Amino acid sequence: xxxxxxxxxxxxxxxxxxxxxxxxxxxxxxxxxxxxxxxxxxxxxxxxxxxxxxxxxxxxxxxxxxxxxxxxxxxxxxxxxxxxxxxxxxxxx
Numbered sequence: 001x002x003x004x005x006x007x008x009x010x011x012x013x014x015x016x017x018x019x020x021x022x023x024x025x026x027x028x029x030x031x032x033x034x035x036x037x038x039x040x041x042x043x044x045x046x047x048x049x050x051x052x053x054x055x056x057x058x059x060x061x062x063x064x065x066x067x068x069x070x071x072x073x074x075x076x077x078x079x080x081x082x083x084x085x086x087x088x089x090x091x092x093x
Contacts, residue, residue, distance in 0.1 A: 036053075038051065040073060048060055049063055
């Protein structure tokens with residue numbers, strides 16, 4: 001019975017040595033600024049319309065004619081420009 005009392009009394013000494021901060025408690029510096037990008041490309045040589053997001057291929061569409069590919073490319077560009085115009089209306093400058 002005396003052995004258990006000795007073990008219990010030694011516990012506070014061990015707790016002081018075992019104090020460890022959890023990773024979520026650490027103050028983390030603000031991360032580097034992240035950049036996100038997307039690219040729409042039309043290749044007349046391969047007849048492919050390609051959408052790349054953050055450097056990775058997202059979607060590839062086979063086009064039958066050059067004219068159809070150019071129309072779809074400029075349609076995508078027009079959609080992006082209209083979004084920027086719409087967002088500009090809500091921006092507080």
